[in-house]
Amino acid sequence: MRGELHYDAVVIGAGTAGLVAGARLAEGGARVCVLAKGVGSTHLAPGTIDVLGYAPQLVTSPAQALDELIAARPDHPYALLGSQAVAEAMHWFRARVEGGPHPPPLPGYQYVGDLERNRLLPTAVGALRPSALVPETMAAGDGATSVCIVGSRSLRDFHPALCAANLRLAGIEARGVDMEIEVSRADENALGLARRFDDPAWRADFAARLALKLGADERVGLPAMLGARDPHGAWTDLEQRLGRPVFEIPTLPPSVPGMRLYEILRTALRRAGGRLVLGAEVIDFERDGTRVASVATHAAGHDARYAAPWFVLAAGSFSSGAIELDSGWATHDRVLDLPLRGVPEAGEPRFVGDYLAEQPMARVGIAVDAGLRSEGADNVLVVGAALPGAVSWRELSGEGIALASGSRAAQHVIAEAGASTGAAA
Amino acid sequence: MATLTADVLVIGGGATGSGVAWDAALRGYDVVLVDRFDLAEGTSGRFHGLLHSGGRYAVKDPDAARECVHENRILRNVASDCIEDIGGFFVTTPFDDPAYADTFAKGCRDTGVDCEEIDPAVALREEPRLNPGISRVFRVPDANIDVWKTVWAMARGAQQRGARILPYHAVVGIHRGGDVVTGARVRSALTGEELDIEARVTVNASGAWAGLLADMAGIEGVRVLPGRGIMIAMNHRLVNTCINRCQMPTDGDIIVPMRTVCIIGTTDEHTDDPDDHHVPPPEVDQMLDDGEKLVPGFRQARALRVWTGVRPLFEDAKASDTQTRDVTRAHALLDHAERDGVKGFVTITGGKLTTFRLMAEDTMTAVSKHLGDERPCTTKTEPLPGSEDGATYMLGERLERKEQNLADQQVICECELVPRWKVEEAMRRRATTNLDDIRRLLRLAMGPCQGGFCIYRAAGILHGLDGLSAEQTDRSLLDFLKERWKGTWPILYGDQLRQARLDDWIFQGVLDVEHLPASDAAITPPAREELAS
DSSP: OOOOEEEEEEEEESHHHHHHHHHHHTTTTTEEEEEEEEOOOOGGSSSBSSOOOOOBBBOOOOOHHHHHHHHTTTTTTTHHHHHHHHHHHHHHHHHHHHHSSSSSTTOOOOEOOOOOEEEEETTTSSEEESSSSHHHHHTTTTTSEEEEEOOOOOOOOEEEHHHHHHHTTTTTTTEEEOOOOOOOOOTHHHHHHHHHHTTTHHHHHHHHHHHHHOOSSSSEEEEESOOOHHHHHHHHHHHHHHTEEEEOOOOOOSSSHHHHHHHHHHHHHHHHOOOEOOOOEEEEEEEEETTEEEEEEOOOOOOEEEEEEEEOOOOTTTTSSSSEOOSOEEEEEEEOOOOOEEETTTTSSSSSTTTOOOOOOOOOOOOOOOOOBTTTOTTEOOOOSSSSSOOOHHHHHHHHHHHHHHHHHHHHHHHHHHHHHHHHH | EEEEEEEEEOOSSSSSHHHHHHHHHHTOOOOEEEEESSTOOOOGGGSSEEEOOOOGGGTTTTHHHHHHHHHHHHHHHGGGGEEOOOEEEEOOOOSTTTHHHHHHHHHHHHHTOOOEEEEEHHHHHHTTSTTTTTTEEEEEEOOOOOOHHHHHHHHHHHHHHEEEEEEEEEEEEEEEETTEEEEEEEETTTTTTTOOOOOOEEEEEOOOHHHHHHHHHOOOOOOEEEEEEEEEEEOOOSSEEEEEEEESTTTTTTEEEEEEEEEEEOOOOSSTTTTOOOOHHHHHHHHHHHHHHHEEEESSSEEEEEEEEEEEOOOOOOOOOGGGGGGGSSSEEHHHHHHHSSSSSEEEEEGGGHHHHHHHHHHHHHHHHTTTTOOOOTTTTSSOTTTTTTOOOTTTTHHHHHHHHTTTOEEETEEEEHHHHHHHHHHHHHTTTHHHHHHHHHOTTTTTTTTHHHHHHHHHHHHTTTOOOOHHHHHHHHHHHHHHHHGGGOOHHHHHHHHHHHHHHIIIISOOOOTTOSSSSOOOOHHHHHOOO
C-alpha cells in the first residue's frame, strides 16, 4: 500500500448523492475525494429528478405533498431535510446544468420543471410516470394529447405499439410506428443507437424517413437515445426537421439520459477541483474512538488509504451491495459497519408474498440523527439511498433525497470546518 | 355445449398423463388430454430434474431401484434430447455413517445399478467444490431430464397422431351412467366455456389430486398422501455431476446440475392439501445448511428461486400419515372395474418421474384390454419428436448456436440465451398470453436476473403478435412479476437481493408498471383456487 492520502472530506459512492456532496464540498473550498466501486444509480435510472411521485397516491404538486409527507412520516429522509432544502438543491442543480461561470457540460441541454407540478411522462410500457424536473428532451411527453411512438425492431428494449396502446387507455391519442434502423449487432441497446443520433447525416436520413409516417398534429415519442455527446443538438435538430415537438422515453438500462446526468454532476465535481476515483472499492476502515479515521480501497494496480476528518457515506443500499442481508439473515453495512435502522426484528417477516405490497425490508438504511450523522460514527454523514425510511423506487423520490441530502452534508462539513478554523484563528 | 368424443380421456397433463396420451396415440387410439393448468405445472414441473440411476433406492426400495435402472436406459434412447448425461456420485461425507457405503455397494449389485467405486481424489479433481472430507465415492449413471421439454415432446408427438391436448381445461364433473364412467365435463380457464368429453375409458392421471378426481367419479377410498418438498435453484452449476449423499435417503441430500443452474432438494412434509405451496423458512435454512455439507461455501452462492412440489404417495395400509417417505415409491394402478365395479375408469398415481413411461405403459395396457382391442406398447423404442438422433443434450448447445449468428439474432433473455425468433415461435405455437407458459417452454427468465430484462421485452413481443390488447398484455406482465416474486422472496439474500432490487427499479422505478392504466381491479386474474375446482 502506498502512503496515506489526506483530504478534508472523503465521499464514498458516485451516484447522484455522492457526486452532489462531492461537488458542493469542492465548491465550498474543501479538498475532496470521491471514491467509488463504480458508477452509481444514474446509469440505471431515467435521468429525471424525481422528488415525490406517489405518496402513495399520485402526487400532482410535490411542494405540497412534501409538507404533508414530512408531517406524516417523521422517519422519512425528507422529514430530516425539510422541503426548503429540496428547493435549494434543485436550484443548485439547475445552475450546474447550465454550467455557472463555465460553459455548460452538455451545450444547450436543460432541465425543465419545478416543485409546483409533477410532469407526467410516458414510460416505455406506456404508464404515465410523475417527475418534478425533467430533461428538456423528455418534457414534451407531458400533456401530449396526440402522439406517435416510434421504435425499431432493432432495439429490443423498447416496444412502441405496447407503449402507445397503454397511452390510449389513459385517454391519449397514440399509435406505434416501427422504423428500420440498421445495426451492426442484433443486441444493440439505446446507448449504441444514441451514438448514431450524434451523427447529423444519419439523423437527417432518419428524420426524412420518419416524416413520411407522421400525421399532422402528432408529437413524436422516441426511446431515450437522442444523442450521447450532444443531446440538445440532436433533439433540436430532430424537432426542426420534423416540425413538431419530440420527446424521449426512458427505457431499460443502460440509461442514456442517466449518463448525461452523471456527466453533468461529474463535471461540476471536477471543475470545483474535486477528485473522483472509480474502480476503488472501500474494503477496510480504521477507527479512532467514535470517529472513522481512514478508509482503504482496493483498486486496479494498487491499494490505497484515505484519511479525512469527514466522511460522507453515499454508497447506496441493497441494490449497490453497500448494505447486505446475508444468508444467515443478518443485515450489515458492508462499507463502514455502521448500525442500521428499519431492519425487521428477528422472527418477523423480511418480505411478504404480495409483490406490490410494501416489503418489510424496504426502508432499511444507516441509522442517523437529525443532522444525517451516523449513530455509529461522529464524523460520518449519510446521504442518498443509504438513508433509512424511504422506498424511493416506489415513491419516485430518489433524486430529490439525493440532491437535498448531498447538499446538506456538504454544507454541514463546510460549516463545521469553518467553525473549527475560526476557533483556531 | 360442444362435445368431443374419444377412445381415451386422460385427466392430468404431468409426465404420467402426457406419457399415457403419447402411449395411447402410438397404439393408434383416439385420445384427449386435459389439465386444469399448463402441462407439467404440477408435481412433474416441480421436482429437481434427476433421472435416477436407481442408486437412491438401492438399499431402501430394491424394486423401485430396478425400475429406475430399466427406465433410465430406455429414456436415454427415446428421450435423448431432453436428457443431459451428467453422471452421478454417491459420496460419504463426514456427516454420514461410513458403514452405509458397503451396504450401498451391495444394494447396487443386487438391483443392477451400474456402480463403480472411485478414489475420492479422482472425484475431487472432477468436482473441486465438493467437500474435501469425503471418504468414499461411487459413480452411477444419474442424469438430468428437462421435464417440460419431455412433456411437450410427448404432447406434440401425440398431437401429430391426432390427439387433442387441452391445457387450462379443468374437470368440473365426471360423467357416470350407472356403473360406467363415460367421460367428463371440463371448463376452459381462459374463456370459461364448458366442453363435454365422451370417452370409452377415462384415465385419472392427476397424481396428488387423484383422490379428488376419484371422489368426483363417486369412487371412495382412493387416498393419496401429498408429501410436500422444497427445492432451491442456485445460480451456477456448483457441480457438474449429480451429487448424492451416501446414506439412507433423507432431506437435502441431492444436488442436481440442471441447464445453467443446480438444484438442491428436498424435504418431505406431510400436507393435507396438494395445492399447498408455502415455503417454511426453517426448510430454506435446512437446505442451505445441507448444501454446505456437500459443497462448502454453498451459502455464498446466489439462490435464484425456491419452489415446492407435492409427491403423490398412494397410501399403503402399513404407513402412517406422517411418514410419507416410507410409503412405497412404486406406482399404483387402480382398475376401478375390478376394485369398485365401476367400468371405464382407471386411476394411475404414486410412482416417481423416472418411471413415468412405465406407468403410462402399464396404464395403457390395462386400458387397451377394456377397449377390447389390445395393441402393443411401442414407447420403449419410438423416440420422442426431437430425440430421433439419440444424442443427449450438451450444456454448451445454446451458446454454440448463438455464437454462429451473433450479428443477426436478437437475444431476448441473455441469461438463458433465448433468441427472439424462438420467443415468437413459442408464443404463436402455444397461442398463450401467459408468460409463465413461455418460461417453461424456453427457460425464458429462469436465470440470475429472473426476468429483470427479458420480461418487458417478452411482453412487448407478446403484444405485437396477433393484436393482443394492452389490458391483456399488462395483465400478463404483472401476473408474471407476481408469480416470480412468490418463488423468490423466501430466498432473497446476498447478491440475489441486489438483483431483486435492480428488478424493482426497472419495473417499479423506470417502467412504473404498478400504475399502468389498466392495472386496477380490472386486471386481477382469477384466483387459482377458483380454477382448481
